[in-house]
Amino acid sequence: MPSYTLDINNTKYTVDVDQQMPLLWVIRDFAGLTGTKFGCGIAQCGACTVHIDGAPVRSCSFPVTGAVGKKITTIEGISANIDHAVQKAWIEHQVPQCGYCQSGQIMAAVALLKRNPKPTDPDIDTAMQGILCRCGTYQRIKNAIHRAAELI
Amino acid sequence: MRNLPTYQKCNTPRCRINLVFYKPILESLLIIIQIRNKIREFGFFKTSQSSIMQQNTSTIDRRKFLKLSGITGTGFLIGMNHSLANKIVTQNFLSGAETYEFTPLINIEKSGAITIFNTRPEIGQGTWQSVPSMIAEELEVSLDMVNIVQTGGQKKYGPTQWVGGSSSVRGSYGELRKTGASTREMLQKAAATLWNVPFEECYAENARIFHKPSGKSAGYGELAEAASKLEVPSSPKLKDPKDFKMLGKATPRPDVPLKSSGRAIFGIDASTPGMVYASIERCPVMGSKLVSFDDAATKNIKGVLQVVKSERIVGIYRYETIAVIAENYWAALQGRKALKVIWDYQGRQTFNSKNFETKLRSMASEEGLLDHSQGDFEKSFSSAPIKLESFYETPFVSHSPIEPMNCLASWTAGNKVEIWTSTQVPGDVVTGTAKEFSIPEENVTLHTLFNGGAFGRRLINDYIYEAVDISKKIKKPVKVIWTREDDTQQGPFRPLTFSAMKAGLSADGKAIAFQHKVIAPSLEATLDKSHDKTKVNKTMTEAISEQKYEIPNMKNSYVAAEFDMPLLYWRAVTSTTLAFAHECFIDEMAVKAKKDPLDYRIEMIKKNSDAEKVLRKLKEVSQWNKALPAGWGRGVAQYEFFAGLCGQVVEVSKKGKGIKIEKVYAVIDMGTVVNPDTVKGQVEGAIVMAISAAIKTGITFDKGQTVQTNFHNNPILRINEMPVVEVHIIADGGEVIKGAGEPGLPPLAPALCNAIFAATGKRIKRLPFDINNI
Numbered sequence: 001m002p003s004y005t006l007d008i009n010n011t012k013y014t015v016d017v018d019q020q021m022p023l024l025w026v027i028r029d030f031a032g033l034t035g036t037k038f039g040c041g042i043a044q045c046g047a048c049t050v051h052i053d054g055a056p057v058r059s060c061s062f063p064v065t066g067a068v069g070k071k072i073t074t075i076e077g078i079s080a081n082i083d084h085a086v087q088k089a090w091i092e093h094q095v096p097q098c099g100y101c102q103s104g105q106i107m108a109a110v111a112l113l114k115r116n117p118k119p120t121d122p123d124i125d126t127a128m129q130g131i132l133c134r135c136g137t138y139q140r141i142k143n144a145i146h147r148a149a150e151l152i
Numbered sequence: 153m154r155n156l157p158t159y160q161k162c163n164t165p166r167c168r169i170n171l172v173f174y175k176p177i178l179e180s181l182l183i184i185i186q187i188r189n190k191i192r193e194f195g196f197f198k199t200s201q202s203s204i205m206q207q208n209t210s211t212i213d214r215r216k217f218l219k220l221s222g223i224t225g226t227g228f229l230i231g232m233n234h235s236l237a238n239k240i241v242t243q244n245f246l247s248g249a250e251t252y253e254f255t256p257l258i259n260i261e262k263s264g265a266i267t268i269f270n271t272r273p274e275i276g277q278g279t280w281q282s283v284p285s286m287i288a289e290e291l292e293v294s295l296d297m298v299n300i301v302q303t304g305g306q307k308k309y310g311p312t313q314w315v316g317g318s319s320s321v322r323g324s325y326g327e328l329r330k331t332g333a334s335t336r337e338m339l340q341k342a343a344a345t346l347w348n349v350p351f352e353e354c355y356a357e358n359a360r361i362f363h364k365p366s367g368k369s370a371g372y373g374e375l376a377e378a379a380s381k382l383e384v385p386s387s388p389k390l391k392d393p394k395d396f397k398m399l400g401k402a403t404p405r406p407d408v409p410l411k412s413s414g415r416a417i418f419g420i421d422a423s424t425p426g427m428v429y430a431s432i433e434r435c436p437v438m439g440s441k442l443v444s445f446d447d448a449a450t451k452n453i454k455g456v457l458q459v460v461k462s463e464r465i466v467g468i469y470r471y472e473t474i475a476v477i478a479e480n481y482w483a484a485l486q487g488r489k490a491l492k493v494i495w496d497y498q499g500r501q502t503f504n505s506k507n508f509e510t511k512l513r514s515m516a517s518e519e520g521l522l523d524h525s526q527g528d529f530e531k532s533f534s535s536a537p538i539k540l541e542s543f544y545e546t547p548f549v550s551h552s553p554i555e556p557m558n559c560l561a562s563w564t565a566g567n568k569v570e571i572w573t574s575t576q577v578p579g580d581v582v583t584g585t586a587k588e589f590s591i592p593e594e595n596v597t598l599h600t601l602f603n604g605g606a607f608g609r610r611l612i613n614d615y616i617y618e619a620v621d622i623s624k625k626i627k628k629p630v631k632v633i634w635t636r637e638d639d640t641q642q643g644p645f646r647p648l649t650f651s652a653m654k655a656g657l658s659a660d661g662k663a664i665a666f667q668h669k670v671i672a673p674s675l676e677a678t679l680d681k682s683h684d685k686t687k688v689n690k691t692m693t694e695a696i697s698e699q700k701y702e703i704p705n706m707k708n709s710y711v712a713a714e715f716d717m718p719l720l721y722w723r724a725v726t727s728t729t730l731a732f733a734h735e736c737f738i739d740e741m742a743v744k745a746k747k748d749p750l751d752y753r754i755e756m757i758k759k760n761s762d763a764e765k766v767l768r769k770l771k772e773v774s775q776w777n778k779a780l781p782a783g784w785g786r787g788v789a790q791y792e793f794f795a796g797l798c799g800q801v802v803e804v805s806k807k808g809k810g811i812k813i814e815k816v817y818a819v820i821d822m823g824t825v826v827n828p829d830t831v832k833g834q835v836e837g838a839i840v841m842a843i844s845a846a847i848k849t850g851i852t853f854d855k856g857q858t859v860q861t862n863f864h865n866n867p868i869l870r871i872n873e874m875p876v877v878e879v880h881i882i883a884d885g886g887e888v889i890k891g892a893g894e895p896g897l898p899p900l901a902p903a904l905c906n907a908i909f910a911a912t913g914k915r916i917k918r919l920p921f922d923i924n925n926i
Binding site: 131 | 274275276277278404405407408409410411412413414415416417418420421429454480481482552553554555556602603604605606607633635636829830833834836837838839840841862863864868869870871872874876877
């Protein structure tokens with residue numbers, strides 16, 4: 001069984017797993033970081049979105065081998081005190097309902113704002129359409145992203 | 153949803169299959185299902201096995217966290233204290249002798265720590281805030297001063313440990329305010345006695361009692377011991393609503409920071425020492441019999457520990473299943489894919505939606521069971537100068553909460569079981585598990601965690617019982633996680649309904665005769681073996697006879713269709729399909745009468761009713777009479793049912809061959825509102841869910857199983873399809889409180905289709921429809 005060292009939120013984890021194991025299960029079941037969620041397993045819902053070198057990826061369909069030597073950031077890694085601009089905007093707009101998809105939503109929003117600090121509504125639609133919300137918080141997500149753009 | 157606890161007492165012997173009209177004509181077929189070939193099932197990767205060498209972790213230690221909170225024995229605890237620089241803290245409250253219980257729902261420690269127990273599970277509807285706030289308001293504490301603890305079905309917390317039917321706030325409002333006020337009076341009395349001053353000279357504020365003349369004060373913690381020994385006042389003085397600090401105001405939800413940081417713990421996140429994982433193979437043709445299975449390849453996969461037969465108990469059904477147990481979830485999935493299973497489909501593989509729907513259409517001519525009759529429908533219809541008839545169709549749909557079904561169960565010596573899960577019904581999980589496994593209720597310990605969506609799906613315990621059963625068999629704590637494919641294929645589903653509509657109008661367009669005949673399978677027949685099929689099933693005719701339109705001659709009825717798979721309540725239940733037929737048909741009547749559809753409704757609706765109020769408000773806020781751009785159209789609908797009342801106006805525009813939903817105006821009638829921002833969020837979300845149900849694929853069957861398997865072929869609305877939603881709340885006070893979670897769904901589909909008619913002249917009579925090709 002191969003051994004891999006992963007950098008998750010600036011902490012090194014060495015795991016001994018099958019090379020095909022999706023990053024999601026390494027993050028959840030081995031690193032014990034449960035903020036990243038399982039929703040569909042086929043990159044359709046985006047609940048598992050994390051950053052690899054700053055870019056959003058669907059960790060349920062991303063093999064662990066692809067993440068070696070790169071910086072992995074999960075929802076737990078974007079701030080220590082829930083004070084990232086996106087989180088502040090999420091709280092101000094009371095975005096989450098059940099909250100299960102919101103880690104993925106926030107990770108996608110953080111990545112969007114990093115490369116596009118003032119996104120338009122169509123920009124938001126394009127960047128965020130991969131993340132499903134069954135509770136239907138989309139309107140608040142859109143408003144909160146505009147608010148986060150002001151806060152950054 | 154309203155009569156929750158009665159339906160899932162399924163201690164029946166294995167259910168006999170009785171497929172009346174799709175009775176098998178072929179011999180039962182034996183087919184080997186090669187799970188391995190179904191690549192889509194779980195993604196794109198293969199076997200794995202692993203162990204971990206963890207170096208360090210900078211996050212909360214979940215295991216320690218769970219263990220710690222488990223010590224209290226009073227429910228799982230997620231505490232948050234805003235005073236600590238917005239830092240999430242986890243603490244072990246109720247630690248011992250210094251804690252005083254005022255009612256089972258309020259504890260105050262000598263240190264001043266206050267705990268409010270929330271009996272209503274948080275499923276996204278905001279009960280984590282709304283329910284404790286009703287206590288806190290009267291107790292004179294703010295929510296950032298208290299720890300909120302979710303109860304786990306313990307007897308002492310009473311019968312309200314469930315959520316459904318948009319009932320949490322309206323079902324607790326008076327009771328919980330009284331609970332908070334009683335405790336406040338006890339603390340005030342203790343202070344008055346301590347200071348030897350009149351009770352009336354004291355008042356409560358910010359968790360302290362003050363003596364007004366002298367200005368001296370004492371914290372609740374200091375008074376707790378003396379106060380807890382006093383008699384609980386039976387009729388404490390409640391606050392005047394004009395003095396409310398929280399109730400009726402947009403108050404932030406304490407779960408929002410947890411859910412914006414990955415710190416909220418859902419059922420799927422639970423863990424306990426020694427835990428193993430399971431993935432369960434269930435036949436996609438529900439009701440099949442397990443003939444045999446070959447697990448040789450499964451057992452060769454590293455990490456797989458064992459394979460056991462289990463059972464899924466869902467409603468009146470008991471389905472045979474095979475559980476693959478492994479050291480980690482990924483290995484369990486790989487092991488499951490490697491199983492070779494032979495099922496006997498019992499003839500069920502011939503069932504398909506096309507034939508089922510044809511059958512339903514043919515049943516429209518049946519008389520059915522009478523739901524409601526007034527005047528003489530037959531006579532008035534046959535003599536009416538203007539007649540209309542129409543037929544409307546809707547689909548099965550899945551609940552599809554993004555958190556798949558899951559449960560961690562640990563069966564230990566002495567027939568005790570500990571359960572961590574997401575559920576709408578903690579009380580029923582405890583009593584149901586005790587009954588199903590023949591153990592005393594005291595032997596069941598439940599940790600109710602945040603629900604990653606529920607929408608009715610987590611009203612039943614099928615996914616819990618299977619985890620308990622497996623843990624009992626393997627003698628280890630086991631976490632069962634369903635795949636999205638399991639969730640999509642295994643139901644239970646919201647039933648479809650077909651509606652045969654008739655109306656007779658006078659020469660001047662006034663409605664004089666009306667009929668709504670529902671043809672549908674009975675939801676409750678699949679949940680309750682004692683369901684009486686000779687009586688009309690009110691769930692399947694939900695509210696069609698309770699709309700406030702004053703039509704002198706009416707006859708509504710129900711034709712029951714046979715359907716032999718699990719069905720279940722879905723958010724807003726059958727109103728989500730019946731309102732489509734009902735309110736589109738009212739629109740057809742308005743068109744025939746050559747009247748404005750909104751004015752036609754107002755003319756017909758009972759004067760001074762809440763429904764009239766909603767329609768008038770809608771007319772105002774949507775600027776109904778203002779001209780729209782060319783190619784646009786607007787439509788209206790309202791529906792009043794057990795959960796409450798909401799009306800909507802939808803504006804659409806033509807976009808090439810399709811339609812764009814531009815804007816939705818919603819007016820929800822609440823009576824009294826606890827958190828208006830939460831109510832608005834609920835209506836916004838309900839509209840999204842209703843749009844998905846109207847324009848996405850729904851669930852269809854072929855070869856005895858669902859055609860849909862995952863979000864790629866059972867899609868839900870995405871952000872780029874989201875219209876602007878504007879929600880208005882009518883909250884004019886009074887005794888009656890209406891629900892918030894569900895009423896936003898029913899009016900959407902009819903208002904949308906009425907708008908499409910206004911824009912294009914095309915009348916949509918079947919859901920779902922392709923909005924990109926009208």
